[in-house]
Amino acid sequence: MTTKMTRRDWLTGSATAAAATLALSGTKATAQTFMQPNVNPTAENPIRAHFNENPYGQSKMAIKAMKDAFDKSHLYTFREVFDLMGLMAELEDIPFEYVTLGAGSTEILEKAAVLNHVSGGAVMSPTPTYGDIARFSKTLGTKLIEVPVGDDLAINLEAMRAAMTDEVKLIYLCNPNNPIPTIIEKNALKEFITEMSNRGVTVLVDEAYHEYVDNPDYESMVSMVRENKNVIVTRTASKIHAFAGVRIGICYSHPDFVQKSYGLFSNTLNYTAIRGAMASYRDTEYQAFLKQKNKECLEICYEMFEELGLEYVKSNANFTFFNAGRPALEVAETMKKHHILTGREFKLYSNWVRLSMTKPEEMKYFVEKYKQEYA
Ligand SMILES: Cc1ncc(COP(=O)(O)O)c(C=O)c1O
Structure with a gap:
């Protein structure tokens, strides 16, 4: 018995029934069985x-692309990495020179923390927030200033302003925040970035959950990267693209940061991840x-x-x-x-x-x- 499943079936959930039929019939299911809920x-x-x-799990197209790419994974990714950078630039309508990639966005957070430490800057971060920048900074011995979120549970830019010192050279803002999924209002955030940038402070905006936001008060800060040397925006394929175990992270920043980060680190991307991401972002x-x-x-x-x-x-x-x-x-x-x-x-x-x-x-x-x- 063969059960044909269309892409529409799969997306609408009829795939669950189709996959179950395949399983019951004893046929080796090629369907994406992860579509089935785990209710036991x-x-x-x-x-x-x-x-x-x-x-x-990942898009069907991404899975196919990764399977196909496996046959070429004995090769270095010198060209492919530029293909993915090109796609990421195109998706955000930003010049190619403003894009860097990492094996997950964690790698970019590491680079930012290390480069900041090397330049002797302190770090400011809200709390609670995603903890990597704080952890790296503590490990490196960088001075860390943590500012509690406000009573509304949102990142408190006023309190961060008040806690600023001349030592701070990097501010980490997770938007939407994690573990509290609040956002920072777009105009307030732009104003804050401009003000801090004028003081020579880099603001790193971690947009790991960008794709899920459906809020008129939210805006990605990639638009600010073009005009501003001191803003870094990170994204990840780990969330909506389901690449947590595949590892692709994206960074939008001024070419100065791109050059500095290349000066210190090397290409860590693998062939299958790149090919998978190319397909996933198009799906x-x-x-x-x-x-x-x-x-x-x-x-x-x-x-x-x-x-x-x-x-x-x-x-x-x-x-x-x-x-x-x-x-x-x-x-x-x-x-x-x-x-x-x-x-x-x-x-x-x-x-x-x-x-x-x-x-x-x-x-x-x-x-x-x-x-x-x-x-
Ligand atoms: C806000 C935030 N930034 C970065 C990361 C790290 O993601 P990646 O898998 O891209 O390294 C996570 C992971 O949960 C996260 O929640």
Whole structure:
């Protein structure tokens, strides 16, 4: 028996039924079985709501491109790396010289932290936020100033201004932030970047969750890179493109930073990742599907938060943040018994849980188990 699955079936979810048919018939399924929700999680195969990954996996086109590329992966990527840089430049309508790539955006954060340390600057970062820049800075012995988010849980630019010193040469802003998925209002952010840049301070805006944002107050800061030497924008293929284990990160910055970073580090990209990313970024249909699924997941969670009267943050990313009224670690232990993994504890917000969106059916399962424990 053969079951033909169209791209439309796959995107609309009828693929689940088709894949199940294949499995039942004993035919070796070539369908993307990761489209099926995990509603019978086990210790070995839990619902992974703790790492902000993309549970649907990569675009079919990206998978094909990676499989095809494997045959050429004995070659260095001298030319291919420029192909991907070209695509990233084209997508953001920015000259090619403003683009650098890394094996994940972590590599770019490392470069920024190292270059800042070498130049003798201190670092300023909000807290809580994505911790890499703070961690690298501590390891390097760079002075680090951390500024708590505001009462509205958003990054507090006023407080950051007030905490500024002449030593600070790098400011890290994660927008949308992580673990709290708030955004910084676009005009306030532009003003802040211009002001800091005029003081000779570089602002690094980490836009790892850019593709998920649907908020008129948000704007990518790539537009500022053209006019401004002191702004660096990072993106990652790890989130909506599901490349967390494949590793592609993108950096938009002035060619000065590009040159400095090339002077210190080398090309770490692999052939399959480059080819996969070329295909993935062109597959806008799949990105739209994932965005829609993410919204559905968030709505399922919001409904429970409202019902149980739990404080929560309306998300601009693929995770939410809610006040469980009990330690996040306790919630994690309890949910783990149901084979659902939830976020770790975050400094200053120990009763708040970061919950990554997985698939709607899985979030319903989470809601069922959460209510069983705590309603
Ligand atoms: C805000 C933020 N920046 C960067 C990263 C690192 O991503 P990558 O996989 O591109 O190294 C993450 C990963 O979770 C993140 O949340």
